[in-house]
Amino acid sequence: MSRVLITAGGSGIGRAMAQVFHDAGHDVWVTDIVPVTGVPWRASLADAADEAGMAQLFADIAESWGTLDVLCANAGIAGPTATVEDVELADWQRCVSVNLEGAFLAAKYAAPLMKAQQSGAMIFTSSTAGIFGYPNRAPYAAAKWGIIGLMKTLAMELGPFGIRSNAICPGAVEGVRMEGVLAREAAAKGMTRDQVYAGYAAGTSMRSFVAAEDIAQMALFLGSDAAGRVSGQVIAVDGHTENPDPKP
Template sequence: MLDDTTAFVTGASQGLGREIAVAFADAGANVALAARSDGIYETEELIDEPERTLTVETDVTDSESVADAIEATADEFGGLDCLVNNAGIAGPTAPVERTTDEEWLETLDVNVVGIARAVREASPHLRESDRGSIVNVSSIGGKRPYPNRTPYAASKMGVIGLTRSLAFEFGRDNVTANAICPGPVEGERIRNAFERQAEERGIEFEDAKDDVLDTLAIHELVPPEEVAALAVQLAGSDARHVTGQDINVSSGGAWY
């Protein structure tokens, strides 16, 4: 499906980013595994095709780091066709009056400005591609925010606005830009989120989890492979006229 294409995946060291990177490789793409932790080497072992993978230690809050990683990818594979911006942080779990400037700035820097840095550096390569695509991972938390998560909610809604603007900036060069909005995805990250909510609200872990599941049409956490499959589809040739969209994979947790 993605033979002869190259994808750059941020946050590829664990969780959803790892799942997305493996899915792109399974679909035939060359994949650059970008993250600031050494988990990218574990992801590389899961793919086990060294000729089609490149590990690039990347900090999305550092412009030079991002530029070097993008250029290394283009040099290695002869170009870049898809940019998957998955790197992100949860930010603080607290009422807004107990959040700090530092927490706000860090959350926005990683979750929003980090995407802008990657797009800026990848833009010449994407515009040269005959199937360029940008896939940004947002969240339904930016559409129907969770309590005590204001920096995260603001950042993820910001990703949606950024994505819509990018769709028009890149459209004349036939580069698509879309956002995926996962609901609560199975894995360590959502378990940590439930633990923080339980602690903040003074309730049990299972009660915090059930409170979230009760808001979903399907009372199940989202399998990460379903999010990864959508990312692959959005990068493929059968989605060339899907752009400027924010698509939910949320067990029915958001409706727009």
């Protein structure tokens, strides 16, 4: 049984991860910026981009659990949908802060706990935007590429301590968050929501979006002994994205 921390575990991909790890018999602790209630696992309020809050979270984990086996650094926001000249610096900074600095802070405070036990798995939620360039999504794509650089560095840095590091790159995931992306992208490109949706689906060889549970099942594998020699890898769970620029 592993002790698993999931940031942004209150909804979407994070909630699916929590459910899958819990169902597999692991101890689960989630954080989110809003209260998480009515769940059979632990939950804390925390902003992934707030260092003081994250330091306190890991102090609480050390006191309660003593260590940590699996980190799912999942916190992220979509950021603005706009051409680069129309992106406000404050919006850029907030998007990069939550997506990239949030992942850094989680890894920074998880590393000492995992080093002490000479084992652990760090799983970062990147995106297919961390593999391809995405028009009108410069802050998000830059942050998600940054996560992959962070992950690969940590795989080398922490590997000697028995700590594995990998990144999952979801494609278009069914749910509320993706609906917001579709609406913003449709407005930015003068298209309908259904045209943008069709463009995303047509850009995959499987002609489909993915479900949050698809991402969660990959996280469960990467956190398990079955992935004991899997590290430094960028794994897309996206139905094979070929064309990231949606067209009608």
